[in-house]
Amino acid sequence: xxxxxxxxxxxxxxxxxxxxxxxxxxxxxxxxxxxxxxxxxxxxxxxxxxxxxxxxxxxxxxxxxxxxxxxxxxxxxxxxxxxxxxxxxxxxxxxxxxxxxxxxxxxxxxxxxxxxxxxxxxxxxxxxxxxxxxxxxxxxxxxxxxxxxxxxxxxxxxxxxxxxxxxxxxxxxxxxx
Amino acid sequence: xxxxxxxxxxxxxxxxxxxxxxxxxxxxxxxxxxxxxxxxxxxxxxxxxxxxxxxxxxxxxxxxxxxxxxxxxxxxxxxxxxxxxxxxxxxxxxxxxxxxxxxxxxxxxxxxxxxxxxxxxxxxxxxxxxxxxxxxxxxxxxxxxxxxxxxxxxxxxxxxxxxxxxxxxxxxxxxxxxxxxxxxxxxxxxxxxxx
Numbered sequence: 158x159x160x161x162x163x164x165x166x167x168x169x170x171x172x173x174x175x176x177x178x179x180x181x182x183x184x185x186x187x188x189x190x191x192x193x194x195x196x197x198x199x200x201x202x203x204x205x206x207x208x209x210x211x212x213x214x215x216x217x218x219x220x221x222x223x224x225x226x227x228x229x230x231x232x233x234x235x236x237x238x239x240x241x242x243x244x245x246x247x248x249x250x251x252x253x254x255x256x257x258x259x260x261x262x263x264x265x266x267x268x269x270x271x272x273x274x275x276x277x278x279x280x281x282x283x284x285x286x287x288x289x290x291x292x293x294x295x296x297x298x299x300x301x302x303x304x305x306x307x308x309x310x311x312x313x314x315x316x317x318x319x320x321x322x323x324x325x326x327x328x329x330x331x332x333x334x
Numbered sequence: 335x336x337x338x339x340x341x342x343x344x345x346x347x348x349x350x351x352x353x354x355x356x357x358x359x360x361x362x363x364x365x366x367x368x369x370x371x372x373x374x375x376x377x378x379x380x381x382x383x384x385x386x387x388x389x390x391x392x393x394x395x396x397x398x399x400x401x402x403x404x405x406x407x408x409x410x411x412x413x414x415x416x417x418x419x420x421x422x423x424x425x426x427x428x429x430x431x432x433x434x435x436x437x438x439x440x441x442x443x444x445x446x447x448x449x450x451x452x453x454x455x456x457x458x459x460x461x462x463x464x465x466x467x468x469x470x471x472x473x474x475x476x477x478x479x480x481x482x483x484x485x486x487x488x489x490x491x492x493x494x495x496x497x498x499x500x501x502x503x504x505x506x507x508x509x510x511x512x513x514x515x516x517x518x519x520x521x522x523x524x525x526x527x528x529x
Contacts, residue, residue: 200510268419269421275382
């Protein structure tokens with residue numbers, strides 16, 4: 158399968174960078190909320206927020222790249238699978254933006270503006286409002302769970318293609334031939 | 335020693351004492367704090383993020399003639415349990431002994447030792463700040479404005495939280511929680527003589 162067409166190198170780099178950042182943000186997000194008030198909890202919350210902002214920025218870059226660069230043609234598969242794959246990828250892109258934006262809004266509404274890397278204050282696009290923050294909190298959580306679910310589906314589908322259908326799908330996202 | 339010379343001596347001693355006392359010239363009038371219009375707030379930073387809090391309960395004894403500030407005095411008592419941050423999580427944490435230890439130290443106090451004029455409507459109030467049993471000398475800059483019988487004293491100054499053992503144990507890490515705490519105040523007073 159070494160001759161299968163690959164995504165462009167920037168697309169591949171962005172894919173794996175975001176894969177690592179999103180999975181670790183999901184894991185840290187799940188872990189940190191159960192911690193008692195402590196320096197560790199505070200650090201993880203800040204790192205989680207910084208990671209979320211980077212996911213947002215990198216996703217914008219990635220969307221721009223995706224819109225201006227044609228991906229390799231899909232591997233042969235039944236029409237329903239192709240449709241499902243397109244839907245899943247669309248959902249992923251929506252959630253790449255929705256999850257961090259909901260988190261950012263939640264943080265702002267709760268009265269904790271995000272200061273990227275501890276030095277760059279980011280603007281609040283919602284007011285400090287405890288009631289609003291109580292609504293944004295579950296929104297951020299459920300969107301994150303949804304992202305986790307679609308990511309799981311995405312990984313399952315990719316592995317099924319590669320190891321069951323043996324259509325060499327994964328080589329499209331490999332770093333080198 | 336005769337009874338007369340004893341009396342003279344006592345009188346002289348009393349007079350000397352009175353002269354030595356800053357309030358000798360005349361006792362400055364006492365002002366009344368309007369708590370509902372007054373604010374004492376503070377800001378620190380956790381990993382760069384500003385964290386604002388305020389004290390809901392405090393009392394003040396202010397005796398001051400703005401024309402003779404050196405004769406005046408200012409004393410404050412702040413209820414440490416009245417600190418609020420607008421975050422239930424932090425509000426529940428701050429009374430604990432590693433922070434403000436509100437059980438053992440229900441009050442933070444300030445007592446002035448000298449007040450001097452440093453410009454039109456501006457004063458430097460030197461005194462002792464006692465938080466959590468730790469006493470430090472501070473100089474508080476105060477701006478005074480007056481309108482319709484009320485005076486508003488406002489200003490801000492910076493203290494180091496570690497000087498007062500606020501945030502002990504792991505929390506002494508200032509890369510996590512800044513050492514600098516900016517204290518801001520706006521105090522509305524009635525009964526203060528004109529500037």
